[in-house]
Amino acid sequence: MSASKTNLNNWWYIMKNKGSSQLAIAGLLTVWFAATASAAVRPNVVLMLADNVGWGDIGAYGGGEMRGMPTPRIDSIAEEGLQMTQFLVEPGCTPSRAALMLGRYAGRAGLGTIIIGGTPNTLQDAEITMAEMFKSQGYATGMTGKWHLGSEEQSWPTRQGFDEYKVGVIETTDGTLYRGHMERQNMPDDFIESVVPRVWESDENGDLKPVREYTVEYRSQVEGDIAAASVDYIKRQAKGDKPFFLYIGWTHAHYPNLPAPVFVGKAGHPYGDAIMELDYRTGQVLDAIEEAGIEDNTIVIWASDNANGNSQTMPQGYIGSNNGPFRGELGDALEGSLRVPGMIKWPGRIPPRKSNGMVSIHDFYPSLAAL
Numbered sequence: 001m002s003a004s005k006t007n008l009n010n011w012w013y014i015m016k017n018k019g020s021s022q023l024a025i026a027g028l029l030t031v032w033f034a035a036t037a038s039a040a041v042r043p044n045v046v047l048m049l050a051d052n053v054g055w056g057d058i059g060a061y062g063g064g065e066m067r068g069m070p071t072p073r074i075d076s077i078a079e080e081g082l083q084m085t086q087f088l089v090e091p092g093c094t095p096s097r098a099a100l101m102l103g104r105y106a107g108r109a110g111l112g113t114i115i116i117g118g119t120p121n122t123l124q125d126a127e128i129t130m131a132e133m134f135k136s137q138g139y140a141t142g143m144t145g146k147w148h149l150g151s152e153e154q155s156w157p158t159r160q161g162f163d164e165y166k167v168g169v170i171e172t173t174d175g176t177l178y179r180g181h182m183e184r185q186n187m188p189d190d191f192i193e194s195v196v197p198r199v200w201e202s203d204e205n206g207d208l209k210p211v212r213e214y215t216v217e218y219r220s221q222v223e224g225d226i227a228a229a230s231v232d233y234i235k236r237q238a239k240g241d242k243p244f245f246l247y248i249g250w251t252h253a254h255y256p257n258l259p260a261p262v263f264v265g266k267a268g269h270p271y272g273d274a275i276m277e278l279d280y281r282t283g284q285v286l287d288a289i290e291e292a293g294i295e296d297n298t299i300v301i302w303a304s305d306n307a308n309g310n311s312q313t314m315p316q317g318y319i320g321s322n323n324g325p326f327r328g329e330l331g332d333a334l335e336g337s338l339r340v341p342g343m344i345k346w347p348g349r350i351p352p353r354k355s356n357g358m359v360s361i362h363d364f365y366p367s368l369a370a371l
Contacts, residue, residue, distance in 0.1 A: 042243040043346065044298040045134070045368060046234070046289065049100065049247070050278060050341075051093065051146060051173070051254040052330055053304035056322030057275055058341045061085070063322055069272035073283030077302050078343045082350050087342025088360045089306050091331055093148050093172060094121075096305040096361055097249075101129040101149065101160070103365025114172070115150060122150030123160060130365050131161030134245040142233045145226040146249030148172055158206035162247070166229035167222065168200035169214060173254040176216045219258040222251055227281040231288040238292035248285065252278040253308065255317040269320040271308070296347050299368075303361065304340040306330055 056063045057071075060078035064071040089096040092114045095106035101123075106112045115121040123129075131141045143162045146169040149155055157165040175197035182192045197214040199222070212218060230248050237244040252259070257274040266276045282302065289295050308321035309330040328334025342359065344350055 041297070041371075042137075042139075043349075043371065044237070044243050044294060045245045045301070046285065046298060047100075047245070047247050047301040047364070048250060048282060048285065048303075049097070049146075050250045050302070050304040051252060052306060052308045052318075053253055053275070053278070053341060054308040054310065054321050054329075055324035055326060055336075055339050055341060057253070057308065060343070061324060061341055063324075067267075067272065067320070067322060069267040069275045069320075071275060071279040073279050073286060074302060074341075074343075076286070077282075077300060077345045078341075078354075080347070080352055081300070081343055081345030082352075083354045084342040084344075084359050085354055085356045086358050087303065087340060088338050088358065089304070089340055090361070091306055091333060091337045093146075093254075093305055097148055098123065099360070099362045100305075100364060101131070102127055103130070103362055103369075105362065111149065115148070116171075122152045123155040125154040125159070127160070129160045130368065131157070131245065131247065133161070133365070133369055135161050135163075138242060140237055140240060140242045140244040141246075142166070142237070142244065143168075143247045144229045144233065144249065145169055146172070146251050148249075153208075156202075156206070156208055158202045158208065162202075163206075164233075165200065165202040165208065166233070167225045168202075168208065169197075169222065169249065169251055170200055170208075171197055173214075173219065173251050174256065176214055176219050176256065179213075179215070216256065216258065219251075219256060220260050223277055223281050224260055226250065227284045230285050234285070234288040234292055234294075238294050250278055250281065252281075253318075253321070255309075257317040267320070270317055271320040298346075299349075300345040301343070301364065302345075303342040305361075307337045307340055 055061050059065055059071045059075040060083055090099050090106055094111050094115045098106035098109055098111035102109055109127055110121055135141050141162045142164050143157045144166045147157055148171055151170050179196050198210040199212050199214050200208040201211050202208055233246055253271055253274040257270040259273045259277040263273045263277040267273050289298050307323045307330050309318045310321040311329055323336040326336035326339055328336030330337055
């Protein structure tokens with residue numbers, strides 16, 4: 001750990017007070033969080049981030065069953081907690097994930113665009129992530145699924161505050177197509193083997209080891225594996241003596257949308273099938289929290305990183321997607337790209353309601369620091 005990261009308690013204090021002033025303006029989160037902080041409660045936090053899911057894809061936002069792809073488990077989070085109808089993100093996978101982990105605009109960390117492995121754009125060691133903030137306050141920290149903040153060792157989740165990383169999609173899902181593209185261009189086999197994406201897992205020292213290649217065939221299995229690893233983490237940590245922070249990076253509904261076989265054809269198109277699997281996997285996590293007996297002391301956050309790409313310029317795998325009544329799509333600086341589903345559930349602490357107050361993905365870090 002670099003010298004600039006050593007005084008995390010001071011950083012926690014800064015972010016805590018940032019949250020108290022920043023979100024008092026929005027009037028949505030800080031009041032409830034501050035009330036809990038005064039009671040010295042240290043809740044678990046399970047944060048689920050979907051990939052390229054638009055405002056109009058989820059039932060609670062007018063999609064779901066109306067579009068032939070019901071999402072009852074995701075809807076239940078909105079019904080039982082705070083549904084934010086003006087929740088805003090950044091226009092791509094890497095920028096939104098950086099904003100979430102750092103609590104500030106991604107461009108200030110050099111992560112304002114979707115990054116590619118091997119380039120200088122990567123999460124720097126000196127940054128202080130949300131996971132490091134939680135860890136400094138005595139939390140166990142775990143992550144599963146998509147990261148996309150850099151593949152250099154300094155950027156690994158386990159070098160950025162997470163105790164463990166399972167079913168690690170370190171970059172992006174369209175990488176599953178790279179092998180086929182390179183083979184069609186007759187690139188050398190040894191070069192292909194050196195650059196194809198892999199699924200990673202951390203060992204007891206936090207070192208990442210490749211488990212398998214992230215192939216088109218494995219694409220249909222990965223979401224189930226992410227869910228299983230997340231459920232396992234919840235079960236283990238519920239028996240421990242520390243509160244925990246679990247960050248789940250789902251891969252649906254990123255192109256190519258290849259859901260598990262049991263979901264194929266459920267909605268009549270691959271995108272809808274992927275949304276239905278995403279809902280089911282979300283339900284597995286919610287069930288694990290309930291079965292572990294920790295539901296009342298666990299904050300559940302569910303959000304999307306950005307909207308989908310639903311125009312004719314985007315891959316056919318997005319046909320059937322919907323960004324609601326807003327103009328724009330993935331990658332745009334328009335509302336259809338930036339305004340996505342976002343919801344928070346905390347039984348007995350956050351009363352069920354909808355709010356059209358403006359909240360952004362950057363606000364989670366200071367708000368959670370205020371606990």
